[in-house]
Amino acid sequence: MEIIRIKVDVSVCSGCLSCCTTCSMAHEQYISLRAGRVSVVLHPFESRHQIDICRQCGKHPCLVACPEGAIFRDERDIVRINDVLCTQCKICMDACPLDAIFWNPVSEKVIKCDLCLGQPECVQACPTGALSLMILKRDMRRKSQGGVE
Amino acid sequence: MNTKQCYGWTGKILWVNLTDRKVEIRSTLDYGSAYIGGRGIAARIGWESIPRGVGAFDPQNILIIMTGPLAGTTAPFSGRTSVGALSPQGWPHEWFSRSNFGGHWGPSLKYAGYDGLVVEGKADFPVTLWIEDGKVSFLDARHLWGKGSMETQARLFKELGDDIRVLTIGQAGENLSRIAIITTETESAAGQGGFGAVMGSKNLKAIAVRGSGAVYIAEPDVFTRRSKAIIHEVRTGGLFSNAKLDEQQVKLYKQRWQACTQQCALNCGGGCRFYSVQGPISGQELRGQFHCVSNFIPGIPGTYYDWKLEFDSAFEIRHLSDDYGINHWDLLLGIIPWLRECQKKGLVNELNGRTIDFNNPRFWAELLHMIAFREGVGDLLAEGGRRAPDLLGFGQEEARPLYAAWGSAGHWDARGDRGNKIVYPFWIVPALQWAVDVRDPFSSAHGYTAMTMHWSEFLDDKHCIPWEKIKSIGKQIYGSELGVDPLSHYKDKEFPAVWHGHRSVMKDSVSLDDNVFPMLLSFNSEDGVSRTDGMVGWEYEYHLFTAATGSKLSVQEFDLACERIFNLERSIQIRNYGRSRKDDESVIPYFEYPEWWQSSLVGEKKKLDVDQFIPLLEKYYQLRGWDVRSGCPTAETLTRLGLPDVARTLAEMKIEAAPEEA
Numbered sequence: 051m052e053i054i055r056i057k058v059d060v061s062v063c064s065g066c067l068s069c070c071t072t073c074s075m076a077h078e079q080y081i082s083l084r085a086g087r088v089s090v091v092l093h094p095f096e097s098r099h100q101i102d103i104c105r106q107c108g109k110h111p112c113l114v115a116c117p118e119g120a121i122f123r124d125e126r127d128i129v130r131i132n133d134v135l136c137t138q139c140k141i142c143m144d145a146c147p148l149d150a151i152f153w154n155p156v157s158e159k160v161i162k163c164d165l166c167l168g169q170p171e172c173v174q175a176c177p178t179g180a181l182s183l184m185i186l187k188r189d190m191r192r193k194s195q196g197g198v199e
Numbered sequence: 200m201n202t203k204q205c206y207g208w209t210g211k212i213l214w215v216n217l218t219d220r221k222v223e224i225r226s227t228l229d230y231g232s233a234y235i236g237g238r239g240i241a242a243r244i245g246w247e248s249i250p251r252g253v254g255a256f257d258p259q260n261i262l263i264i265m266t267g268p269l270a271g272t273t274a275p276f277s278g279r280t281s282v283g284a285l286s287p288q289g290w291p292h293e294w295f296s297r298s299n300f301g302g303h304w305g306p307s308l309k310y311a312g313y314d315g316l317v318v319e320g321k322a323d324f325p326v327t328l329w330i331e332d333g334k335v336s337f338l339d340a341r342h343l344w345g346k347g348s349m350e351t352q353a354r355l356f357k358e359l360g361d362d363i364r365v366l367t368i369g370q371a372g373e374n375l376s377r378i379a380i381i382t383t384e385t386e387s388a389a390g391q392g393g394f395g396a397v398m399g400s401k402n403l404k405a406i407a408v409r410g411s412g413a414v415y416i417a418e419p420d421v422f423t424r425r426s427k428a429i430i431h432e433v434r435t436g437g438l439f440s441n442a443k444l445d446e447q448q449v450k451l452y453k454q455r456w457q458a459c460t461q462q463c464a465l466n467c468g469g470g471c472r473f474y475s476v477q478g479p480i481s482g483q484e485l486r487g488q489f490h491c492v493s494n495f496i497p498g499i500p501g502t503y504y505d506w507k508l509e510f511d512s513a514f515e516i517r518h519l520s521d522d523y524g525i526n527h528w529d530l531l532l533g534i535i536p537w538l539r540e541c542q543k544k545g546l547v548n549e550l551n552g553r554t555i556d557f558n559n560p561r562f563w564a565e566l567l568h569m570i571a572f573r574e575g576v577g578d579l580l581a582e583g584g585r586r587a588p589d590l591l592g593f594g595q596e597e598a599r600p601l602y603a604a605w606g607s608a609g610h611w612d613a614r615g616d617r618g619n620k621i622v623y624p625f626w627i628v629p630a631l632q633w634a635v636d637v638r639d640p641f642s643s644a645h646g647y648t649a650m651t652m653h654w655s656e657f658l659d660d661k662h663c664i665p666w667e668k669i670k671s672i673g674k675q676i677y678g679s680e681l682g683v684d685p686l687s688h689y690k691d692k693e694f695p696a697v698w699h700g701h702r703s704v705m706k707d708s709v710s711l712d713d714n715v716f717p718m719l720l721s722f723n724s725e726d727g728v729s730r731t732d733g734m735v736g737w738e739y740e741y742h743l744f745t746a747a748t749g750s751k752l753s754v755q756e757f758d759l760a761c762e763r764i765f766n767l768e769r770s771i772q773i774r775n776y777g778r779s780r781k782d783d784e785s786v787i788p789y790f791e792y793p794e795w796w797q798s799s800l801v802g803e804k805k806k807l808d809v810d811q812f813i814p815l816l817e818k819y820y821q822l823r824g825w826d827v828r829s830g831c832p833t834a835e836t837l838t839r840l841g842l843p844d845v846a847r848t849l850a851e852m853k854i855e856a857a858p859e860e861a
Contacts, residue, residue, distance in 0.1 A: 062444070064471075066458035067303065068273070075273045075416070075423060082310060082413035091361065092303060094384035095353060097453045097475045097486055156413045174427075175273075177434070177464050178456045 053127045053186040056103060056163070056170055063099045063180035065092050069172035076171040078157065085154045087163040088172050088181070101180065103172075104129065104150040104163040112162070115145035130164050206417035207268030207748035212240075213313045213335065215328060217401050218258060218320030222335045227314040232750055233841065235757070236267030236708035237315065238297055239764040241283030244317060245295045246767055246845065251775045255285040255293040255393070256375065256400040258321040264308075264366070264406070265315030267710030271306035271414045271461070273423065274743045275430045276712035278461030280305030286638065287377040287393030288529070290585045290606030292776040294637035295768065298394055299707055301460030302387035304364040310410025322402035327355065330408045340404035344373060347522035348382040349487075355407050367405035368395040369524025370571040375399050376581035377606075378526040378570075385473075385487030386517070387459060390526050391607060391638050393583070417749030425742050428732035430464045433715055436723030438653055439468035452476050452510075457488045460712055469714045470494065478515035480564050485518045493517045495531040495618055498557070502617040503536035503601070506557035516563045523571035526583075528639065532616055533584030533601055533608035540597040547593060551575035584608060604786045607639035611648050613794040622798035623805035624688050625651040630790045630807060631696035631819055634783040635830075637772055643713045644703040647695050651683055654720045654727075657798075664720050668727035672719055675728070676737050685800045689811040693819040701761035708764065709744050716740060763840040766823075766832045770845045773831055774852065780820075780830035787812065 070086035078085045091100040106129050113121040113129060120135035121142060131142075138160055143151045151162045163170075173181045204210060208231055214223040230240040241263040253259040262284045269277040279301050286296035308316065311332050318328070325340040343351045348369040355365050365383060372379035372395030379395030380388040389395075398404075416422045434440050443466070448454035456466060457473035471490040478485045496513035498506040508516070520527060535557065541547045542555050549555060551569055556562045569577025579590040585606040588594040601608055601615040609615020612633065613626040621629070628647050632640040641648070650672075656663045666685060673683035677694035681687040702717050718736045721729035729736030741757045744750060752760070772778035790807035797804045820827045824836030837846035 061453075062455055064456035064458040064463060064473075065303075066463040067306075067461050068464060071271075071273045071462065074413075075419065078413075079419040080413040080415045081272050082411070083307075084310075084411045085413060093361070094302075095349060095486055097455065097473065155411050175430075175464070177466055 051126065054165055054168065054170075055106060055184040055186060056165065056173060057182045057184045058101050058103065059180050059182070060098050060101050062178045063090065063101060064178050065090065065094075065099050066177065067092075068175040068177065069101075069181055072171045072175035076166060077161070078154075080156070082154070082156050084152070085156050085161070087152065087161055089150075089152060102148060102150045103181075104146075105148065106163075106165070107148075111145045111147065112142035112151055115141050117141060126165075126168070128165050128167070129162070131160060131162060133159070136160060206415050207272065207744070209309055209312050209314050209412075209414065211313050212265075212315045212317060213330070214317045214319075215335070216320045217318060217322040217326065217337075217403060220322075220337055231268070231748070232752060233760060234708070234764060235705070235744065235760045236269075237265035237281030237710055238283065238299075238704055238707035239760065240265050240315065240708075241281055241297065242764050242767045242771065245283055246771050248317075248319075249285060249295060249771070249775070253285060253775075255287040255289070255397060258319070258401065260285045260397060260400075262318040262394065262397050262401065262403075263315065264318075266305040266309055267708050268314075268748045269743055270710040271309035272416060272747055273426050273462065274711070274747065275426055275433065275462055275464040276460065276715045277710055277743075278303060278306050278463075279707075279710045279712060280308070281707045281710070282381065282389040282392070282394050284392070284394055284397050286606075287375070287379075287396045288391065288526070288583050288585075288606045289393075289637060290583075292772075294605065294776065295771045296392045296638045297707065298381075298389035298392045299643060300381065300383060300387050300389045301712070302364070302383040303461045304366050304383045304408060305710065306461045307364040307408045307410040309414050310412045311408050312410070312412050316406065318401060318403060321400065325402045325404045327405040327407055328403060329359065330406070332409065332411055343404050345370065348524050349385065349518075349522050351405055352384070355405060359407055360409065363407050363409045365405050365407045368398045369522055371524040371581065372396055372399040373404075374571065374573050374581065376525065376570060376573070377583040377586065378529040378581070380524045380526050382521060382524055386490065386493065386521055387488070388521070388524075390528055391642060393526070395524050416747050418746045422743070422746035425732055425734065425739075425746055428734075429718070429739055429743075432721060432723065432729060432731040433718060434465065436721035436729065437465075437715070437718070438649070439465055439714065442466045442468035444472070448472070448474070452514075457490070459488070459490065463712070465715075467714070474514060476511050476514040478518065479509075479512050480515050480560055485515060487514075487518055487521065489514055489517055492527045492531055499618060503539065503615075504531070504617070505539075508558065508560060508563075512560035516560060516567070519564055519567045523567055525567060525570055528610070529584050529608060532610065534580060534587065536615075537584055537588070537594060537598050537601055540601075541594040544597065546597070551577070599789070600792050603639070603789050604633050605637050605639075609789075610639045611641040611645070612790070613796060614789065614792050617795050619648070620657070620796050621648055621652050622657065622796050623794055623801055624685070624692070626790070626794065627689060627692045627807075627812075627815070628682075628696045628699070630786065630812065631692060631816065632700060634786045634816060635700070635769070635819070637768075640700075640703065643707050644699050645713050646702050646717050646719065647683075647699045650719055651685070655685075662722075664722075664727040669720070671726065672728055676719065685798060689808070689815050692815055693822050696819055697822055700765055701758060704761040704764045705740050705757075708761070709740055711740060711743075759840065763842060766837060766840055767842060767845060769832060770837070770842070770849060773849060778830070780816075780828065783816065783830050784813075
């Protein structure tokens with residue numbers, strides 16, 4: 051089975067926010083920058099914006115920190131939140147070293163990237179290649195488990 | 200925060216009175232279907248709230264900042280916002296005019312829960328209006344007064360958080376320059392109109408927004424499908440696809456892409472790029488966007504812009520101008536070429552004791568400073584390039600070939616604007632558009648010139664759409680092949696002039712980018728027509744609008760709304776300033792200068808032929824349902840457009856029959 055990851059190249063990000071809005075629309079059917087599973091912090095006076103998105107990292111500190119066992123790694127190696135078990139305690143948000151787990155104030159839920167379960171909408175929306183798709187073979191997974199990028 | 204009651208819209212307009220610091224909420228839906236969005240709603244509010252006799256700097260002038268139903272959504276190229284108010288730059292009257300800006304401010308206002316903002320009155324000391332989702336407050340901005348646009352934004356980020364968006368003015372706006380802009384980020388601005396000075400006159404330094412809420416869509420699946428299809432179409436079949444970064448510039452200046460508006464879906468060939476540059480004047484590292492008319496700053500040999508500045512100097516000049524908040528268009532297509540012509544003729548050699556030298560970046564820096572702070576002759580230059588020659592008492596003759604009309608320097612007219620190539624007969628439609636407007640029409644009306652100059656062999660004879668196909672598209676959208684025929688002279692030019700006038704209104708209202716819309720042509724189809732997902736190119740705006748809002752308007756009713764808005768704007772000028780056919784005809788002398796380029800198919804340089812243009816203007820009036828003698832929409836036309844109240848007002852003023860005003 052192929053393992054997919056989103057690769058981030060912040061040096062070409064144009065700040066269009068299409069990734070954030072498209073993600074929000076795909077997951078929630080409405081558009082809010084706070085409902086995207088990817089966040090772009092715009093720095094209009096700097097040469098780089100900041101893109102926060104889960105890399106499905108091998109150390110998965112969120113999964114370890116979750117007191118409810120609501121975070122799990124699925125068969126496609128995607129770290130996901132089980133909405134039924136999640137109590138919205140936000141402990142995982144603090145545990146994530148990439149600040150890539152978010153609070154959606156509209157739905158009042160903790161959210162994170164689930165790679166759209168295979169075809170990430172943000173990657174298709176991104177015009178510049180700041181977000182792109184990496185396909186890893188199973189046996190390469192260990193390499194990607196070295197920790198956060 | 201928004202509630203899930205409105206689609207596309209948030210449903211609320213914030214109405215702020217700075218004099219008594221009162222804030223009211225009005226319903227967008229009172230305007231929504233009849234006026235479809237930003238520019239349209241602004242026109243209605245302008246009609247209802249700015250009576251005859253009010254001046255641009257009076258507290259009674261209202262500043263209307265309106266997004267559209269597509270702003271903040273996933274519609275491609277949709278993040279823009281419209282500004283409307285009496286315009287300090289307007290000439291010979293301070294017309295009710297409009298401008299439009301990109302960036303991310305408008306979408307955030309929507310997420311905060313508001314479709315737009317109306318500001319009236321005047322604060323007793325400088326304030327920042329702070330909109331934090333549902334909460335609105337007035338912050339003391341005395342410590343920001345006197346600061347540039349960039350520092351103001353940076354300080355507000357520090358004070359309020361770096362996730363906010365800020366709309367602000369620089370020193371030019373504070374000092375009431377008639378060419379002051381309203382800025383957000385580094386180079387997104389409501390540039391034309393002098394609206395920065397309207398903010399300045401109200402003691403309103405900035406409007407900061409934090410939006411955490413949502414915009415809802417009536418038919419999310421349909422909307423997403425259509426948006427994606429249009430994105431695919433523009434990326435694969437459009438003019439602006441496949442641009443690349445310049446490796447040298449990446450290395451030297453960290454060049455990267457820069458979306459000029461939220462939801463830009465392209466590696467834009469339109470030229471928006473972001474750079475980090477060591478400023479040769481200040482020695483400081485400057486970062487920002489460099490695009491559009493800024494590309495004139497380095498100079499263009501053999502034109503009005505015949506000087507030479509290195510990129511890093513040009514970049515710093517851009518930075519200073521944006522920071523002070525000075526209109527690039529008036530500067531680069533007006534004041535600077537005018538000064539250059541005057542210098543050539545020996546009418547002026549120095550300004551405030553400094554020798555005029557356009558090859559010297561320090562001269563530019565000092566010029567900008569004197570305009571922003573109104574120092575010495577800068578006080579008169581700050582009145583804008585249309586007014587300055589009269590005030591200074593020289594160079595009136597030299598200004599004439601540069602200023603097309605209404606206080607705006609030429610643009611897409613083959614004369615004053617010598618950066619955008621356009622040839623006979625394709626500047627005849629622009630001449631009509633200039634005639635009936637109150638500002639430079641072309642910030643949101645590139646559609647016709649793009650079709651005839653960019654998609655045709657005139658830009659690239661290998662990668663182009665043949666004339667036969669362009670003419671066939673003309674037939675389909677205007678009902679006339681001749682409207683876009685390179686050998687058609689004056690025939691049928693009224694049809695594209697009316698059609699693109701409405702398109703301009705449409706884009707500025709629903710909020711879509713002018714560089715991409717209307718998407719009429721495509722390299723993907725046999726017949727050159729842009730089509731996708733069962734939609735034809737000239738109806739993309741409509742299909743995005745209806746899927747977003749759930750509106751049941753037909754295509755015809757949607758077009759009619761644009762016509763309504765166009766006529767309402769005209770009616771405001773008639774009621775407030777007695778606008779008439781005589782005013783419209785005042786553009787003729789400008790177009791009697793010969794064209795700058797010439798069509799390879801026509802073989803000679805042309806100038807406007809009054810004997811053909813006057814009948815064309817009359818045909819234009821007739822097509823619009825305007826009285827041919829006065830240029831005023833007839834009562835019948837206004838009633839047909841659902842504006843019987845406007846018809847009554849104009850009739851009571853007896854304006855329709857009395858065009859002869861000085």
